[in-house]
Amino acid sequence: MPLYASEHEQLRASVRGLLGTADPRADGYDRALWRRLCDELGVAGLAIGEEQGGSGYGPVELAVVAEEVGRANLPSPFLTTTLAGLALAAGGEDVGPVVRGDRLATVSFSSDGRHVVDGDVADVLVLVGDTAGTVTVVELASVVRTPLTTMDLTRGQAHLDLADAPRRTIAADPDRIAALAVTLLACEQIGGAERVLEMSTAYATQRVQFGRPIGSFQAVKHLLADMLVELELARSAQQHAVALAADPATTAPELDAAARTAHVACTRAFVRLTGDAIRAHGGIGYTWEHDAHRYFRRARASAVLFGSPADDADRLAEHAGLARAAS
Amino acid sequence: MTETVPAFRRRAADFLARQGCRHEDAPSRSRAPGDYVAAARVHQHALAEHGLAGITWPAEYGGLGLGPEFRAAFDEEAAGFETFSALFTIGLGMCGPVLLALGTPEQRERYLPPLLRADEVWCQLFSEPAAGSDLAALATRATPDGDGWRVSGQKVWTTYAHQSDRGLLLARTDPGKPKHRGITMFVLDMAAPGVTVRPLRQATGDAEFNEVFLDDVRVGPGDVVGAVDEGWRAATLMLMNERAALADSPIGSPVTLEAVVALARRTGRTGDPFVRRAVADAYVMQQQVELFARRVAGDVRVGRDPGALASIGKLAAGRLATQVAALALEVAGPDAVAWDPADPDGELWAYGELYAPSLSIAGGTEQIQRTVLGERVLGLPREPQTDRDVPFRDLRRG
Ligand SMILES: Cc1cc2nc3c(=O)[nH]c(=O)nc-3n(C[C@H](O)[C@H](O)[C@H](O)COP(=O)(O)OP(=O)(O)OC[C@H]3O[C@@H](n4cnc5c(N)ncnc54)[C@H](O)[C@@H]3O)c2cc1C
Numbered sequence: 196m197p198l199y200a201s202e203h204e205q206l207r208a209s210v211r212g213l214l215g216t217a218d219p220r221a222d223g224y225d226r227a228l229w230r231r232l233c234d235e236l237g238v239a240g241l242a243i244g245e246e247q248g249g250s251g252y253g254p255v256e257l258a259v260v261a262e263e264v265g266r267a268n269l270p271s272p273f274l275t276t277t278l279a280g281l282a283l284a285a286g287g288e289d290v291g292p293v294v295r296g297d298r299l300a301t302v303s304f305s306s307d308g309r310h311v312v313d314g315d316v317a318d319v320l321v322l323v324g325d326t327a328g329t330v331t332v333v334e335l336a337s338v339v340r341t342p343l344t345t346m347d348l349t350r351g352q353a354h355l356d357l358a359d360a361p362r363r364t365i366a367a368d369p370d371r372i373a374a375l376a377v378t379l380l381a382c383e384q385i386g387g388a389e390r391v392l393e394m395s396t397a398y399a400t401q402r403v404q405f406g407r408p409i410g411s412f413q414a415v416k417h418l419l420a421d422m423l424v425e426l427e428l429a430r431s432a433q434q435h436a437v438a439l440a441a442d443p444a445t446t447a448p449e450l451d452a453a454a455r456t457a458h459v460a461c462t463r464a465f466v467r468l469t470g471d472a473i474r475a476h477g478g479i480g481y482t483w484e485h486d487a488h489r490y491f492r493r494a495r496a497s498a499v500l501f502g503s504p505a506d507d508a509d510r511l512a513e514h515a516g517l518a519r520a521a522s
Numbered sequence: 523m524t525e526t527v528p529a530f531r532r533r534a535a536d537f538l539a540r541q542g543c544r545h546e547d548a549p550s551r552s553r554a555p556g557d558y559v560a561a562a563r564v565h566q567h568a569l570a571e572h573g574l575a576g577i578t579w580p581a582e583y584g585g586l587g588l589g590p591e592f593r594a595a596f597d598e599e600a601a602g603f604e605t606f607s608a609l610f611t612i613g614l615g616m617c618g619p620v621l622l623a624l625g626t627p628e629q630r631e632r633y634l635p636p637l638l639r640a641d642e643v644w645c646q647l648f649s650e651p652a653a654g655s656d657l658a659a660l661a662t663r664a665t666p667d668g669d670g671w672r673v674s675g676q677k678v679w680t681t682y683a684h685q686s687d688r689g690l691l692l693a694r695t696d697p698g699k700p701k702h703r704g705i706t707m708f709v710l711d712m713a714a715p716g717v718t719v720r721p722l723r724q725a726t727g728d729a730e731f732n733e734v735f736l737d738d739v740r741v742g743p744g745d746v747v748g749a750v751d752e753g754w755r756a757a758t759l760m761l762m763n764e765r766a767a768l769a770d771s772p773i774g775s776p777v778t779l780e781a782v783v784a785l786a787r788r789t790g791r792t793g794d795p796f797v798r799r800a801v802a803d804a805y806v807m808q809q810q811v812e813l814f815a816r817r818v819a820g821d822v823r824v825g826r827d828p829g830a831l832a833s834i835g836k837l838a839a840g841r842l843a844t845q846v847a848a849l850a851l852e853v854a855g856p857d858a859v860a861w862d863p864a865d866p867d868g869e870l871w872a873y874g875e876l877y878a879p880s881l882s883i884a885g886g887t888e889q890i891q892r893t894v895l896g897e898r899v900l901g902l903p904r905e906p907q908t909d910r911d912v913p914f915r916d917l918r919r920g
Binding site for chain 2: 412416424427431510
């Protein structure tokens with residue numbers, strides 16, 4: 196069964212329509228657009244239950260939106276506020292303002308307050324799986340923040356001084372949030388990778404050197420073909436992870452294996468395709484004005500956004516049958 | 523009465539439990555090729571006897587007429603069992619579908635049931651010494667002879683020709699036309715007078731592929747598959763099925779990730795960070811290959827033709843086999859390249875490493891697959907072709 200049905204494609208068209216109005220070169224997120232996404236499509240509460248003010252959809256709908264956000268390379272708090280919102284909702288918190296998009300929530304998977312994604316703009320922080328394996332919440336209003344200069348021009352980070360910040364524990368499943376985080380990130384990565392392949396294909400068809408389109412040269416054609424292979428393989432891992440996240444019968448180890456597989460595969464694909472896209476475009480692809488480097492920047496930053504590649508490798512080796520390394 | 527998937531699955535599991543052959547018990551394709559082929563024929567025959575062969579083929583030709591979900595259920599049950607796909611992929615996965623699509627009713631009735639029962643094994647007589655990637659440059663000639671033709675020429679790399687009863691042959695019927703337009707596909711009886719098969723030894727040391735010499739071999743009008751001079755269409759269809767089949771089951775790549783993981787456990791290297799990292803990488807690749815195959819099959823189910831997308835699966839399956847074979851050599855260390863002759867499994871890792879390159883050549887090379895993807899999936903412009911409209915007889919070849 197294909198993952199997306201016609202209602203999902205309608206959602207995709209709506210999101211793409213709205214994102215088409217975004218300024219792709221804006222630094223920092225476009226608040227007016229975020230308002231419209233929340234008011235018109237309810238993206239901030241898409242997968243939160245209706246009784247908590249959300250739309251009551253699930254991972255598949257989130258995946259559609261995340262793919263479109265990635266495709267547009269949109270500066271947007273969508274990813275972090277969605278994940279944090281789901282954790283808060285699971286913990287029985289009042290998520291009304293988050294669902295409406297009035298309050299921005301974010302997540303972090305380490306408890307030291309460093310490199311908090313969207314930590315420059317968020318109002319509340321969900322710390323997932325810190326030392327005790329719990330989920331805790333920190334209000335950020337009075338926390339001291341040091342916004343960071345980021346390679347990725349579309350997503351901010353900050354170091355937060357959490358030393359004296361009060362934390363409250365909520366009852367949410369840290370493993371599920373972690374799996375969902377890398378799964379939705381994989382969706383963004385696939386959207387971005389798909390877009391740079393389209394850009395490269397269009398350019399290779401139109402740019403003429405030596406009297407013919409450069410896409411007719413085998414070196415260029417084969418480069419793009421390999422980008423396609425990498426994209427479609429990674430997409431299979433991504434869609435599988437989404438499907439398992441949406442299926443209540445999925446066990447925790449299954450979800451972990453699928454999410455980490457998608458994380459590794461999509462990270463690799465996004466980095467590779469965005470780098471190759473710059474190369475396929477030649478000099479024009481290396482200019483500041485061209486979008487290629489913006490996607491490449493996001494790819495590199497996304498690779499270390501949630502969790503570490505070393506941890507993924509260790510856990511995936513375990514899923515492949517090598518018992519956990521003694522530490 | 524229609525059978526449900528669970529009922530079918532039970533029937534399949536039942537058959538496999540009683541008559542299936544577990545991988546570890548199957549005769550070695552490499553060390554006991556004769557036993558392997560004999561066991562393969564017995565197995566396929568038994569499948570057919572138990573109503574488990576030709577799952578998706580029409581019932582009127584001995585198939586079961588079921589949907590791909592039944593095939594998927596069977597494949598799941600058959601994990602761990604030898605399916606002898608090395609011998610049968612060409613006949614069942616490639617020749618059969620071509621006969622179903624383009625064969626006459628008489629051809630289907632005559633050839634498909636024995637194919638399903640393994641009473642007849644088929645091979646693919648396409649490649650020639652001067653026509654590999656450029657298959658349309660083939661020179662084997664079919665000269666008119668009464669109502670039929672006389673075929674002369676040479677085929678090469680013909681897998682299992684020495685074990686085959688029939689094959690689908692490409693021959694040139696009109697050398698005055700450009701190369702793609704004067705080819706015809708024929709059913710060839712491998713026992714016909716004038717057919718000589720000579721085994722060739724491969725890099726692994728095995729002899730599975732052959733040279734086939736054709737000397738004035740008679741074929742009749744009933745042997746034409748599709749239409750005269752339109753063999754290129756039939757050839758393309760067969761190649762598409764070949765890629766899909768190779769993507770589906772990287773034919774018997776002998777070294778699996780599971781085997782490498784077991785080796786790492788045996789040799790106490792489970793904690794080695796290098797091994798863990800490399801195993802994780804291979805695991806991710808393997809998952810992607812399997813999930814891609816499933817996704818493409820799902821798309822077919824809703825009526826989309828995977829067509830050129832099969833090239834992705836084929837490329838990826840070849841790369842996966844290469845990656846896993848290389849990983850095995852790293853984990854096994856010096857034991858992989860020098861072993862005690864008394865150890866029957868000693869050569870496995872070396873064999874796998876030598877086997878892997880064939881997967882990026884057979885069924886269209888790595889380069890050809892990328893060209894297919896670039897042109898047919900991405901829609902990139904073709905390279906200028908100087909030979910497309912030139913009559914075959916005026917072409918430069920070799
Ligand atoms: C194990 C095995 C089993 C096989 N079984 C069968 C079988 O049963 N029946 C059958 O008919 N054939 C069979 N083949 C043949 C196989 O299809 C051919 O070997 C293959 O298509 C390549 O052709 P070639 O060997 O002539 O190499 P060539 O076409 O000469 O290629 C040599 C190199 O040149 C490259 N090359 C050629 N043309 C281009 C181009 N246009 N652009 C870029 N690179 C190019 C190739 O990629 C390759 O790297 C088998 C091969 C193997 C290895």
